[in-house]
Amino acid sequence: MKITLGFAPIVLAACVVAAPASAQQKAPAPQQDRPVMTAQDLVTLPRLGGVAPSPDGQRAIYGVTTTDPQNYERSTSYKLKSLVDLSADPIHVSLPEGASSPAFGTDGWLYFLAPADRLQTAGNSGETSAVQQVWRGRLSASGVLSELALVTDAAGDVGGFILSPDASRIALLGDFARECTTFACDAPGATHLPGPGTGRLYDSNVGFVRHWDQWETPGIYGRVFTYDLVNGRTAGNGIAADGPAQSAAGAAVLIGDTPTKPFGGTEEVAFAADGSGLFFAARQADAMEPRSTNVDIYYSDLSGGAPVNLTAQNEATDTLPAPSPDGKWLAYAAMARPGYEADRLVIQLRDLQTGQTRALTGEFDRSFGSLAWTPDSRWIIATAQDTLDTPAFRIDPQSGAVEPLDLMAGNEAHIGSVMPLLGERLLFTRDSVGAPAELFLSERWGQAEPVTDVATSIVGQQASVSTRRFNFPGANGDTVWGQIHKPERVSGGTASLPVILYVHGGPQGSFNDAWSTRWNPRVLASQGYAVVSIDFHGSTGYGQAFTDSINRDWGGKPLEDLQLGLAAALALDPQIDGSRACAMGASYGGYMMNWIQGQWPERFDCLVQHDGVFDQRAMYYETEELWFIEWEHGGDAGPRAYYEDPEIYERWNPANYVQNWQTPMLVITGEQDFRIPYTQGLAAFTALQRRGIEGELLVFPDENHWVLKPKNSLQWHNTVFAWVDRWLKPE
Secondary structure (H helix, E strand, O other), X not given: OEEEOOOOXXXXXXXXXXXXXXXXXXXXXXXXXXXXXXXXXXXXXXXXXXXXXXXOOOEEEEEEEEEOOOOOOXXXXXXXXXXXXXXXXXXXXXXXXXXXXXXXXXXXXXXXXXXXXXXXXXXXXXXXXXXXXXXXXXXXXXXXXXXXXXXXXXXXXXXXXXEOOOOOEEEEEEEXXXXXXXXXXXXXXXXXXXXXXXXXXXXXXXXXXXXXXXXOOOOEEEEEEEEEEEOOEEEEEEEEOOOOXXXXXXXXXXXXXXXXXXXXXHHHEEEOOOOOOEEEEEOOOOOOHHHOOOOEEEEEOOOOOOOEEOOOOOOOOEEEEEEXXXXXXXXXXXXXXXXXXXXXXXXXEEEOOOXXXXXXXXXXXXXXXXXXXXXXXXXEEXXXXXXXXXXXXXXXXXXOOEEEOOOOOOOOOEEEEEEEEOOOEEXXXXXXXXXXXXXXXXXXXXXXXXXXXXXXXXXXXXXXXXXXXXXXXXXXXXXXXXXXXXXXXXOOOXXXXXXXXXXXXXXXXXXOOOOOOOOOHHHHHOOOOEEXXXXXXXXXXXXXXXXXXXXXXXXXXXXXXHHXXXXXXXXXXXXXXEEEEEEEEEOHHHHHHHHHHHHOOOOOOEEEEEOOOOOHHHHXXXXXXXXXXHHHOOHHHOOOOHHHXXXXXXXXXXXXXXXXXXXXXXXXXXXXXXXOOHHXXXXXXXXXXXXXXOEEEEEEOOOXXXXXXXXXXXXXXXXXXXXXXXXXXXX
C-alpha cells in the first residue's frame, strides 16, 4: 500500500513472516496480551545456522544454536528436513559432540568437522590432544548416523573443508606456516616472538601488525591443501594450493591468507567442475597489504606448482569464484577502483577455454554480494541490496539480463544463502526487522514456502512492531529513504512515543529490512520508543553514485539527511514526540554521535556512542586497514594519508568541536577493537568529563568492534536501555 502526504510516496511494510503449517496451529494472543520483546529474549532466541542441501535436493541439514537462559552458554544441534514434504517435522541428527559444518557429498556420505584425539609425538611425550578433523558417516532418513569414520589425520586443526563436485577430492583450510609442505606441519612459522621475553617484535615490512581483533603472526597464514579421497580417507601429503614457498629464478611467490581475513569464508574457494583444479581468492601479504584491496582469484591445477593469477590485470577486489557446473565458465564479482572497499561488485564471466572475460552486470547499478549457478548452468542467481531490501536476481549468462525474483509475499526483506537445486528450485534464508532468519523453498521461481520454524513462532507470541518505510528530499534534493519502527500495540493510538534516531555504520551500509542480533530496532522499539533510521548519502542499495557521495564529506550530506529525515518522520507520524529524543550509532554511527555533539548539540536529550571515531588524526595512525580511511578522505582524487592532506581530515574531525559539546552521552568500546581502537572512546569520555557533561563509559575487555558474547550482549542492551530511559522516561 502507498500513501502520499505532501511529499514522496510512503510504503508501508508489515513485519510478518509466515511459519510452516505445523507452527500455524496456535493463533497468537491479542497484541495487548503479548509480552514485549526484551534483551533477554533477543540474546536467548534460537538461531538458524548453516544449511546444507543433499545433492538430489530431497533434504537438507541445518544447525540451530540455542542459548541457556541461566548461564548463557551456547550449543548447536542439527536437524534434517525433507524438501519434498514440507509439512513433515524436522528430525534430530545425532552428530558427535562439538560437530560443525555438515555437508553432503555426492558419494552419499555426510561429512562434518568434529574433534578427534590425536597422538602428539613432538618431544616423544606420547600424549594425546583433541584436534579438529573431518569425519563422515551414513545419514539415514530417520536421522541416524552410522559407519562413522575419520576422513583426515591432520597434525593440526582443520578450520574448514570443501568437497569436489564428484567427492573424489577434499580441500582442507587451516592456519599454519607458509613453509609447511604438509598440512599443519610443526614448523615454527611465526617470526615475531624472538624471546626470551614475551615481547612481540615486528619489522616494518610485514604489513599488518594487528587486524580486526587479533595481533598478527607473521609467517602464519590461512592456507588450503587438497587431497585425493581413497576409500573415504585422505591420501598422500596433500597439494598446497598456494604453491611452493620458494621459487626458482626470482619468480613471484604467493604469500597471503586464503580465505581472506578477517571475514572471508568458503565462498572464496571452489573446485573446478570436474575436480581437477581449485579456484581461490587471496591478497598478497606484504608491506602494502594495509593499503591494498587487491584481492585476486587464483587457479591451482593441483600439480604442486605455483597457482596462476587469473585477475592480475585488475588491482581492485576480485572475489566469489563460482565455476559453472558444466565446466565452461567462471563467474566472479569484481570491483574497479583500487583502495575502495565499498566499490560496486560487478559479476564477471570468464570463458575457461579461451580466458576471455566480460562484465556481465556492468549496466546494472547494484552491487552483488553473493552468486550461485543453477545445476543446469542456465542461470546465475545473485543477491544485492536494493532500497531497504536484499532480493535475489536471476541473471542470464549469455545476455547479461538481470531479472528480480519475486520470492516473498510483500517485501523481500533480506534474502541470503541462496542455494539453487535441481528442477528450478531455490533454497534460501530470509530475515526481516520482524523476525530472524528462517529457511524457505521456492519452486519454479514462484513464491516461497517456509521450511523451518526455528524462532518464528517464538517471536510471534511477543508483541509485534510495525515498520513504515518513507522517503523524502534529502541533501541536494536527492531521494533518501528511511524507516519508522513502533510498538504495534500503540500504533495508531493516542499514546505519545519518545523517538530514537538510529544511525548505521559503514558508512557504506544500511539499516535495511533485516534482523540483527546487535542493533535490533524491534527490541528497542518494544521498550516503548519510535525508532527512526535513515539511509543517508553514502548508504548502499541506491546505486554506486549515492554510495560514493560520502567520500570526503563525512559530516556534510549525511548530517543534513539525518536532520531532514528526522523532521520528515515527525511530520509523517504525529504519534512521535520529537521533544523527547535520543540518537545512537556505532562505528561510523558512533562517529556521527561525536559529530552531532559539535554540530547539532541542542537537538537530543542523550546520545549513545559505540566504537566511534573521535579524533581523525589519531584514528589514521591507530587503525589497521589504511585503505579505508585513506579512500574516505581521498576518493577518486586518490587515497590520501593524513600528512598529505590534513585539511580534509580536520574538516570533519569531531575533536575540533568539543567546545560545543553539551549532550549527555554513553560511550561504549571494546579493548579488542583494532578497527577503531578503544582509545578513541576513552578520548570522547575524557571530553565529556572535562566539559562537565554527564556521561557513562562501558568498556568490554573481551570484545572487538562488535559485542558478540551472550552475557556481554545482555549487559550492552541493559546499559543502553537504562541510559535512554533515564533521559526519555524520567518518571
